[in-house]
Amino acid sequence: MNAHSYTPTAKLLHWLMASIWMVAWFLGAAAVYMREAWNPHHGLTITHKALASTLLFLIVVRVAWRLTHPAPALPASMSAPMRRAAVLGHLALYAAALLALPLSGWLWSSVAGKPILVLGLFQLPPLTAPAKEWYDLAKLAHVTLAWGTGALVLGHVLVALKHHVVDGDGVLRGMLPEARAGRSPGRGGETAAPEIG
Numbered sequence: 001m002n003a004h005s006y007t008p009t010a011k012l013l014h015w016l017m018a019s020i021w022m023v024a025w026f027l028g029a030a031a032v033y034m035r036e037a038w039n040p041h042h043g044l045t046i047t048h049k050a051l052a053s054t055l056l057f058l059i060v061v062r063v064a065w066r067l068t069h070p071a072p073a074l075p076a077s078m079s080a081p082m083r084r085a086a087v088l089g090h091l092a093l094y095a096a097a098l099l100a101l102p103l104s105g106w107l108w109s110s111v112a113g114k115p116i117l118v119l120g121l122f123q124l125p126p127l128t129a130p131a132k133e134w135y136d137l138a139k140l141a142h143v144t145l146a147w148g149t150g151a152l153v154l155g156h157v158l159v160a161l162k163h164h165v166v167d168g169d170g171v172l173r174g175m176l177p178e179a180r181a182g183r184s185p186g187r188g189g190e191t192a193a194p195e196i197g
């Protein structure tokens with residue numbers, strides 16, 4: 001554990017949501033762009049919605065946890081503009097990738113009059129009555145958010161890798177499971193410290 005460590009619950013929520021998000025992204029894209037070969041009976045679309053819709057519940061738990069368990073401090077080596085960029089980037093990930101994107105999918109299915117079966121277990125209530133006139137706009141919102149947040153998440157992954165490989169600080173290790181997080185002290189040379197986030 002190092003001074004930049006998140007709590008085990010925060011790590012679990014982060015990696016669970018990250019895995020669901022990435023699988024959902026590729027399922028959504030495959031449903032659209034491989035429709036004839038892989039999605040002739042809408043199986044991929046149904047699986048995409050069943051999985052992606054769980055993010056709407058997990059985000060509530062995640063935000064509640066985050067508000068009651070502040071994130072660990074960023075490394076002192078980061079400049080003020082970089083700190084501001086990190087805070088804004090994380091806010092954008094929460095707001096756009098984890099909230100607006102699933103909400104836009106929910107809206108799209110609602111205006112199309114199509115059901116969303118969360119994990120195949122129960123149905124989400126529609127946000128609106130079916131409305132053909134809003135179909136194109138809802139679709140555009142979901143597709144634009146899907147590609148925009150795809151770029152955002154890619155940037156997030158690259159910045160995390162830069163922290164680890166180039167800066168050698170504890171930022172990425174602070175989000176890794178315990179055994180891996182404790183393996184090497186890194187160039188920042190942090191010593192073990194109590195978990196603070």
Ligand code: HEM
Binds near residue numbers: 020029053103106116
């Ligand atoms: C309640 C949650 C969601 C619902 C109801 C939903 C619904 C849909 C639907 C109906 C499609 C079109 C599939 C088809 O035409 O066969 C789609 C496409 C897509 N979705 Fe979602 N979605 C949700 C969440 C998400 C999330 C969280 C992501 C990202 C991780 C995502 C990424 C995509 C992508 C990349 C596409 C393809 C976009 C394109 O046309 O280029 N969706 N979604």
